[in-house]
Amino acid sequence: MTLLVVEDLRTHFFTRRGVTRAVDGVSFGLDAGETLALVGESGSGKSVTCLSLVRLVPEPAGRIVGGRVLLDGEDLLAKTPAQMRRIRGKQIAMVLQDPMTSLNPGLTIGSLITEVVRRHQGLRGAPLRARVLEALSRLRIPAAASRLAQYQHQLSGGMRQRVSSAIAMSCAPRVLIADEPTTSLDVTIQAQYLELLDDVQHATGVAIILVTHDFGIVAAIADRVAVMYAGRIVEIGRTIDIFDHPAHPYTRALLRCLPDVELKRERLIEIGGQPPDLARLPPGCPFASRCPERQSRCEIEYPPAVSMRDGHMASCWAVPALEARAG
């Protein structure tokens, strides 16, 4: 059975300017032990999707207005706040982009991680300390015992992100949501972290939702990819299919416009225009105004998801025609 199922999730923000449809009908599934990358540009809804899964959407401006989030068949959106507190950290844990701001600067590393383990595992004394040290050493934090008394400002960026991940993994969650976990890290430190994440996943079988805007990271560690645009998943599929046979014009345009470290491109093929205003979304496909393959109905009606092989889906009116051409 699929571990996590998200169905038609809708999270809107109610502001003075009107309703911003930050997440507007997102559906995907996640199996144990797999890594799903959510990619997209700022404002595409990747972070709000993650916050919605753990019910941490900033209220009252933001509200989950529809859909279901099923973890082992149980709908998280129907849980009480107290039940959610037991699920967060224990079943679903999160790692955020900037550990400098996500770790409380006034608490030691020891108290930050001990609190999580005590609350969810009910451990005390020596077993508690042993579990805390085990959690730190699993993330290969050197001299773990001496780190307990340190504060986050005494650690380097890479080490902070490891501590943050150690806290997230300390109660052996089923799902780890990592929101741009390496964006604030240098490339060689990013390489260390990604390798570590991979090892932890192999050792624990945790399912990972990785939010990123970096297709290099996607190519390196994701099993499947969901491409988001203007609050929806426009294309989802196995990583190799997304890179080799991108079906949605937005995915294809994104992959063409990136400079590649592997080869010098003479000219990048740009995507014209800007992402749309989420408070004033057009009735049809929100990418239509930037799309090279725009048809007349694109501006009127949002395209349904078209299934291809191996769970590869894209929401685009032009997709069936493209597949026929390829076949």
Next chain:
Amino acid sequence: MMLQGVGLRKYFPAARGLALGRSRGWIKALDGVSIQVAEGETLGIVGESGSGKTTLARLILLLERPTEGALLFDGLATDAFARADLARYRRAVQAVFQDPFSSLDPRMKIEHIVAEPLPVDHGGGRAQARESVAEVLQLVGLRPDSGALYPHEFSGGQRQRVAIARALVTTPRLIVLDEPVSALDVSIRAQILNLLKGLQDKLGLAYVMISHDLAAARYLATRLAVMYAGRLVETGECEAIYADPLHPYTQALLSAALPLHPGARRQRIVLPGEVPNPMNPPAGCRFHPRCPHARPECRTTEPVFKEIRPGRITACHLY
């Protein structure tokens, strides 16, 4: 050679303790770096945080004075500049910074932002200034009448265009690009990188591009300088370095950059440890504690720059 940096060092005093006036040591942000920039070329400067690349950019822009070493422009030392030379330099060398949300004053109209680098005695006066502004706005792909708007009326990509227009208004010969696309969304990066390349072809500009993004650097740079812990480790033609990096740090840095295809998952060199403390860098080669090829001499003797192959210079005991 248009711009030349010779043996540049920049030391900052470390935070003072209670012992009044006594510095606890020096942060060696830049420790003996020499670079050259020729007319019309792009020198890419790549490295991680703490490598000194931003300090180098600030020295080039005369925002800091070097602790030691000299910066020469058209063969003339910048610290010997007369007032007129300095004004000429400031017009000839401009900058575009990373974050167009903080580099543009939100209370100024675009036309005033763009006109700001123009000298007060611009000659032609206001009418001509307005004309120059309209001209550069058009060059960067903005409507010439957008000068009456404020920064908040523009998206991130358009703001970066405004910042580029401001750099162009004095018809410079060199623009220092400090992480010019890092703050921008993926689909906007290509627009700005293409614009920068097009402007270079059209106007014959030289760029110094500071970047931690190795893919963006490869796209724009013609020559590359790789920095580590305040020093240069390797310089040469950009394509030659990407094809065959010589220094072990360059090798690790390039192998840590992620290619855009899952099939290309290759053996990554994952370096242990972190960038050294700039107050107390390791003896010998600064990279030796993390280097997979370190030998005894690397711990004691600092390697000197050698030309390994024509145009390929690196500081490493392996060669």
